[in-house]
Amino acid sequence: MWGLMEIARVGFFSKLKEGLAKTRNGLVAKIENLFQGQSEITEELYEDLEAILVQADLGVDAALNLVETLRERVKAERIKEARRLTEILKEELKELIGEPGKLAKNPEGPTVVMVVGVNGTGKTTSTGKLAYHLVGEGNKVLLGAADTFRAAAIEQLEIWGERSRASVIKHQMGSDPAAVAYDAVQAGLSRGSDYILIDTAGRLHTQTNLMQELEKIGRVIGRAMPGAPHEILLVIDATTGQNALSQAKLFSKAVPITGIILTKLDGTAKGGIVAAVADTLKVPVKFIGLGEGPDDLKPFDTDSFVEALFERD
Ligand SMILES: Nc1nc2c(ncn2[C@@H]2O[C@H](COP(=O)(O)OP(=O)(O)OP(=O)(O)O)[C@@H](O)[C@H]2O)c(=O)[nH]1
Ligand SMILES: [Mg+2]
Structure with missing residues (x-):
């Protein structure tokens, strides 16, 4: 008999696998073909691997470092067969991505989360999904509609509020977003909310x-x-590739970014961007978006991510 935890874990993993299918079929299938296609480890194999990793948006630096580490381990451990490289690559990829980051929790009252990012990256959707996730964990969640700029933004957040059973604090369109944020925090404090999520x-x-x-x-x-x-969560669209990194650097200059939500991983074969983001930004990826549904935002976990990426169908 499976316990509830086990069922939840298997469900999480299959959703992750499904969401990463494009990257698995692109990046990972190419790597496996490369490793299975020849028995020996040659210089050409390293070069091909490097090219595949760069193409998958891992970034040149991360790709070079990864291949270099692989090379060193092959030498030190006297590995001869190419097919053994998959396991080593997985280990080193986990190392490169590093420890996943958890959503902050204020032990003394509501935790206030601000969601920021470039147009259309998935801020409102991710805020809504995050509310859904947190309410599902038994938290009382309040949403602040601090995008007063776009006509449909408030309504969009309200729909997410209904879907996730979170209340929404809003002002009129065109009003000061900072005033909305202020009111949302005040309301969250007086209502005893566990999380206050501010969409911008x-x-x-x-x-x-x-x-x-x-x-x-x-x-x-x-x-x-x-x-x-x-x-302060920065939402990055995984399909924008390396440009996402420069966005992150500039946002960090305006506000102290504490975590990344990487959205639309389901829509790209270049999931290597996860490693590039984790490796170069020094800000942990905390959630990944794998679709448009309420259950499609998942806490990022390095081990499950790499395992799901390499898991065969
Ligand atoms: N496939 C997929 N689509 C997503 C994901 N996250 C968001 N989207 C879609 O991306 C589009 C834009 O999402 P929004 O949440 O409105 O983006 P936003 O950043 O709030 O946009 P602005 O407020 O206009 O800047 C919507 O159609 C979402 O459904 C994801 O993880 N996967
Ligand atoms: Mg929005």
Whole structure:
């Protein structure tokens, strides 16, 4: 008999596998063909591997480092057969990605989470899915509709509020987003919410005034509740490739990013971006988006991620 935990774990893993199918069929299938296609480990094999990794958006630096480590281990451990490289590559990929990060939890009251990022990356959807996830864990969640810029944004968040059984604090369209954030935190404090999630408007990292607005929202949240926001999550669209890294660097200059939500992994064969983000940004990937449904945001876990990526059908 399987316990509930076991069923949940298997469900989590198959969803992960399904969401990563494109990367598995692209990146990983190519690697496996390379390793199975010849018996010996040659210089050419290393070069081919490097090319495959770069193509999968792992980034040149991370790809070079990974292949170099592989080379060293093959030498040190006197490995001769190419087919044994898969296991080593998996181990080194886990090492490169590092420990996953958990969502912050304020032990003394509500945890305030601000969600930021470039237009259309999946901020509102991820905020809604995060609410769904947290409510499912038994938390009381409040959403703050601080995207007052786009007409449909408030309504979009309200739909997510209904879906996830979280209440929504909103003002009129065009009003000051910092004031919405302030009210949301105040409401969360007085209602005894466990999490207050603040959705913000999409902005390009090159729009200086909008980046300053983000900084202001953060500051005003801190005025409503000292120590808040406890988490500032940057939403990155996995399909934008290496450009995502420069977005992250510029957002980090405006507000202290504490974690990454990497969305739309289901829509790309270049899931290597996870490793590039984890390796270069020094900010942990905390959640990954694997689809548009409420259950399609998953806490990021390095081990399950790499295992699901390499698991055969
Ligand atoms: N396939 C897939 N689609 C996603 C994922 N996350 C978000 N989307 C879709 O991406 C589109 C944009 O999502 P939004 O949440 O509205 O993005 P946003 O960042 O809030 O957009 P703005 O507020 O306009 O900046 C929607 O159609 C979402 O359903 C994901 O993980 N996978
Ligand atoms: Mg939005």
